[in-house]
Amino acid sequence: MTNEFKIRRMSTTEAGFDSELADLLNRRMIEEQSLSETVASILADVRQNGDSAVVAYTQKFDRRNDVSSMAQLTVTQAQLQAALAALPEDLSHALHLAAERIRRYHEHQKQPSWQYEEEDGSVYGQHVVALERVGIYVPGGKANYPSSVLMNAIPAKVAGVEQVIMVVPTPYQGDDGGEGQLIFAAAAVAGVDQVYTLGGAQAVGALAFGTETVPRVDKIVGPGNVFVTAAKKQVFGEVGIDMVAGPSELTVVCDGHTDPDWIAMDLFSQAEHDEQAQSILISPNAAFLDQVAASIARLLPKMERRNIIATSLRDRGALILVENDQQALDVCNQIAPEHLELSVADPQQWLPGVKHAGAIFLGRHTPEALGDYCAGPCHVLPTSGTARFFSPLGVYDFQKRSSIIQCSPEGAAALAPVAETLATNERLQAHALSAAWRIPGREKL
Amino acid sequence: MTNEFKIRRMSTTEAGFDSELADLLNRRMIEEQSLSETVASILADVRQNGDSAVVAYTQKFDRRNDVSSMAQLTVTQAQLQAALAALPEDLSHALHLAAERIRRYHEHQKQPSWQYEEEDGSVYGQHVVALERVGIYVPGGKANYPSSVLMNAIPAKVAGVEQVIMVVPTPYQGDDGGEGQLIFAAAAVAGVDQVYTLGGAQAVGALAFGTETVPRVDKIVGPGNVFVTAAKKQVFGEVGIDMVAGPSELTVVCDGHTDPDWIAMDLFSQAEHDEQAQSILISPNAAFLDQVAASIARLLPKMERRNIIATSLRDRGALILVENDQQALDVCNQIAPEHLELSVADPQQWLPGVKHAGAIFLGRHTPEALGDYCAGPCHVLPTSGTARFFSPLGVYDFQKRSSIIQCSPEGAAALAPVAETLATNERLQAHALSAAWRIPGREKL
Incomplete structure (x- = not known):
């Protein structure tokens, strides 16, 4: 461990960036x-x-x-x-x-549970428990x-x-x-x-x-x-x-105006979890990436968990230079990180462009560590790119829903012919009759 | 196939009812x-x-x-x-x-996405896409x-x-x-x-x-x-x-005042899906159960899919006599059916007692078949007792959430000491410093 620690540098302008990024993310889950x-x-x-x-x-x-x-x-x-x-x-x-x-x-x-009533008195909704x-x-x-x-x-x-x-x-x-x-x-x-x-x-x-x-x-x-x-x-x-968990990850996007030591420490906080953790910094500012690289090299030897951090950063970390903000967002969405820090001047305007992230930390004063402990939102988050389809653990994971359907006699009479037509086509006679018999005056078998 | 078809009769007052019900449901998923x-x-x-x-x-x-x-x-x-x-x-x-x-x-x-602001200007919420x-x-x-x-x-x-x-x-x-x-x-x-x-x-x-x-x-x-x-x-x-699917099921609760032919046809509509489908009727009215049994015997020979229906009803169907409404609900919640028909006088008053069901069909004019085709709610529902934890397929299955955390400088300064205390206890120094450095005046390493 010396001041010469070098973290991987990447740039979207280099040939082969896409495949290099894919290799870096390399998260195919192989279960023995x-x-x-x-x-x-x-x-x-x-x-x-x-x-x-x-x-x-x-x-x-x-x-x-x-x-x-x-x-x-x-x-x-x-x-x-x-x-x-x-x-x-x-x-x-x-x-x-x-x-x-x-x-x-x-x-x-x-x-909450919800219901609404249609004009014919039928009621629809969901019962949430x-x-x-x-x-x-x-x-x-x-x-x-x-x-x-x-x-x-x-x-x-x-x-x-x-x-x-x-x-x-x-x-x-x-x-x-x-x-x-x-x-x-x-x-x-x-x-x-x-x-x-x-x-x-x-x-x-x-x-x-x-x-x-x-x-x-x-x-x-x-x-x-x-x-x-x-x-x-x-x-x-x-x-x-809830979800299928993998190693933890942080992607930071910075416009170059946050204290580089702060950003280095944020990257460390992810890396110190374990050797498989992944910390990535994205910026359109090459000079800033140099500053963060220098902060990393300077601060790393002082860290209690420096060996874990160094292994994580060496194997899975990267500083990525992009050409502009949109490209930063594109790379983020490609990564679909568990934690996304938007350490930029007006972070709310970035939100609509974020497609995939477990949790989004907005602004220079929102390090991921605050979210880990006490900010409020859950720190059980989708990892390894699964933010494409999983959500943070939340109250909704502990509630379930039952559909509510209550047809009035008029509502049933209006819907039954439609059901009968479709059921007959599907050759499900009992379905057809079960619906049709609710039509007033319809003869039975 | 003759008029002598007999469907299984059960009663909560019989000794061994609980184990008989467990045998009937027998849904342990054995994957070869x-x-x-x-x-x-x-x-x-x-x-x-x-x-x-x-x-x-x-x-x-x-x-x-x-x-x-x-x-x-x-x-x-x-x-x-x-x-x-x-x-x-x-x-x-x-x-x-x-x-x-x-x-x-x-x-x-x-x-929708949602956000709220705290007194110190920090913003929390979820970004839904x-x-x-x-x-x-x-x-x-x-x-x-x-x-x-x-x-x-x-x-x-x-x-x-x-x-x-x-x-x-x-x-x-x-x-x-x-x-x-x-x-x-x-x-x-x-x-x-x-x-x-x-x-x-x-x-x-x-x-x-x-x-x-x-x-x-x-x-x-x-x-x-x-x-x-x-x-x-x-x-x-x-x-x-979305979920792990098994055979389809219907449980009907009836107070004894719905046309028994309607109920028989509702049970058939479930049974005609396939031999593994399960149709169960629960009522506190023994005479009504007799009437439905008679309807089943009379109507079954007229059904196009009578062989599938007969096998399903014989192997997995039942008419269950209960002592009162609460007991009907208890048995329902034990079953946790995919489809629950409440063919009773005031079905809305039963709702609070329903703990587990994929979809609830309320009232005498709401046969399950209407829900299968055109009522509106999705017919992709949790089966085999998984209504204990799964919900109907819905829009929420196609949306995902990202947590939003945006600390104001004041908010960060207030939370950082808490995060620092917990992180230090967890021996995560980088977490502690990443938080603490956002406190104004805090010295760096």
């Missing part, structure tokens, strides 16, 4: 056949053997030889509250403030984030979910009680109803199928490692899932 | 390992070899030995328009009327439903999707030109942008990965057979999908 088979066998075992399978896999994969029953993996409400009570004042204050802001933002997402019981997966291990507890659980509670069941893998007791306690405190603040210290495919299986101890849920949300992601995909359909 | 492997190899082949793989599988699985190139599987806009122009007047009228009603209903589902390109899968073969074209494509178009690509398996040319033509006419009415006569896992692969001919889409919607369902699950994450 063997991984998929391992996960399938874990899920089948949990489905068949319940608690005993879950305990066995926890002993094996989480190296918890101290565990012999589900009771040891069950955290009581008293334990959650005790963790909260024992928290230092500053942390407790920060958690509560973050929780309150997250709650307030998500209240705006709650969708909360899911009954959901599971939230909170990563443990290296990525031990109490903020993730708030970001997953609070939107569910705002939606009105009765029972929020949280799983988190923890080799905490003994070696790292402090962080485990903060996770538990966050669960208390968020109002989580039940916590199990489980992880991996076995935790997903327990939530999807239910065991003697773990209640079966309707939907499982929250990111995890490759085993968790594969398991969520496999149980999808038996339960709902 | 061999099916999953076959689908995986088809998808890998299509990903690798594009058009040539798609053509080869179409020859093999759709028995289209006449086909040797993708050009033969590509339907032009001129062909779609010609099919529409050639349609008999009554069918054309019915299709247009259904399309117009579906469009009007779905306009109510369109969700349509998906760019989606694929709709329309079943062919036995289930050849032009109404499904309208129900899949129109919500996408209302959302603002630029390119709607439809696939439909067709051994039409030669043996059944008429029905194929109606599918094409429906595509013209719905404004579908491109049609390929493809089906099965190979069609899903073509849409998910793109080929030389078929453009890659962002999301694939619409129900298909077990191969299609397995393929959609496997490509999920590379593209979005």
Whole structure:
């Protein structure tokens, strides 16, 4: 690690830019056949053997030889509250403030039932209700984030979910009680109803199928490692899932008038997550890119996680020179980043041009880190280009809809001939008659 | 087939009712390992070899030995328009009327972007945009439903999707030109942008990965057979999908005051789809159940699809006696049916008690068949109990959201200490600094 650190430089004017960008993004999700088979066998075992399978896999994969029953993996409400009570004042204050802001933002997402009446008295609409019981997966291990507890659980509670069941893998007791306690405190603040210290495919299986101890849920949300992601995909359909997660990414667009140190640190904040994380800066200002490159080289050696940051930036980072603002937007939409920072003079005027992004951070004073913790919007976001079709985790993920159709006698009589015509053409006689018999005076068979 | 046909009778007062109901519903989705492997190899082949793989599988699985190139599987806009122009007047009228009603209903589902400003000038919200390109899968073969074209494509178009690509398996040319033509006419009415006569896992692969001919889409919607369902699950994450489909179901709740012949025909309309379809009637009125049983026995021999109906009703149908209205609701919520008919006196007062249903048909004049064709709401609905967490296909499936966070300098300065505290605790120094440097006067490293 020296001041000579060089980050990849790219320019849209160079021949081969498109293919170089495609290589940089290179996010084809390859799921190993063997991984998929391992996960399938874990899920089948949990489905068949319940608690005993879950305990066995926890002993094996989480190296918890101290565990012999589900009771040891069950955290009581008293334990959650005790963790909260024992928290230092500053942390407790920060958690509560973050929780309150997250709650307030998500209240705006709650969708009501709606109906409207037609002239003939028929009523149409949708009946919107909360899911009954959901599971939230909170990563443990290296990525031990109490903020993730708030970001997953609070939107569910705002939606009105009765029972929020949280799983988190923890080799905490003994070696790292402090962080485990903060996770538990966050669960208390968020109002989580039940916590199990489980992880991996076995935790997903327990939530999807239910065991003697773990209640079966309707939907499982929250990111995890490759085993968790594969398991969520496999149980999808038996339960709902939120999205399929990959490595985290940040794309910054800057007009060249933000402090280059700020931008360098923003790029670092993404890169420090893990070696697979991706940080990209786009600017039409070549001199500014030079300044940020210099900031990166100067600041990197001072960072605690410099090795992770350096690997991430070297393997997956880039500073991209574009010719103008429209080209910056085009490259952004090509990337479809999880996080998009618009560090420009009038960011709102850029919004209509943004087609694909998980979260958009507007202006020089909105670093991604604020969104990660406490701004309000959820930090569970679509990664790896899936912002083309996925949305941030939100209240809408915890609500579901039923169509409402209420035909008046007049409405039914008006629609029935149309249905009869189409059903007859589809050779569905019972459909045709079921509709037609609602027409007054129509003879039966 | 005789008048002696007997449908299963059940009562909540009998011992063992709960386990009998569980057996009746028996919807554990078992996906054969061999099916999953076959689908995986088809998808890998299509990903690798594009058009040539798609053509080869179409020859093999759709028995289209006449086909040797993708050009033969590509339907032009001129062909779609010609099919529409050639349609008999009554069918054309019915299709247009259904399309117009579906469009009007779905306009109510369109969700706008939203923002709000906090006191310190910070702005929060969501930026809502349509998906760019989606694929709709329309079943062919036995289930050849032009109404499904309208129900899949129109919500996408209302959302603002630029390119709607439809696939439909067709051994039409030669043996059944008429029905194929109606599918094409429906595509013209719905404004579908491109049609390929493809089906099965190979069609899903073509849409998910793109080929030389078929453009890659962002999301694939619409129900298909077990191969299609397995393929959609496997490509999920590379593209979005709507839901995981199973056999179709209807649960009718009746207070005993609807014409029993109407109810019998409603049950038939579900059962005639296929042998796996499920029709259930719930009533607190035992005499009424007798009347419906008699109607079933009398009407069944007169039905064109009596063999399919009889098998479906015998294997999966039931008339269930309950003690009161609340118990009827409890059984309904246990079933979580795709279609729920509330054939009762004041159906709106039942709504708050309905927790899980794909679509709710209220009142005696709202047979499910009207919803299948032309009432307005989408007939692509969650099946097999997945109404616990899935919603009807809708405009929201074709829109996606990006979070908006725009901190004013004051807002950033207020939030940064909170983010710094939490990030420091999580040992993410770059996150902490990225936030803290936005505080005026804060020293850098």
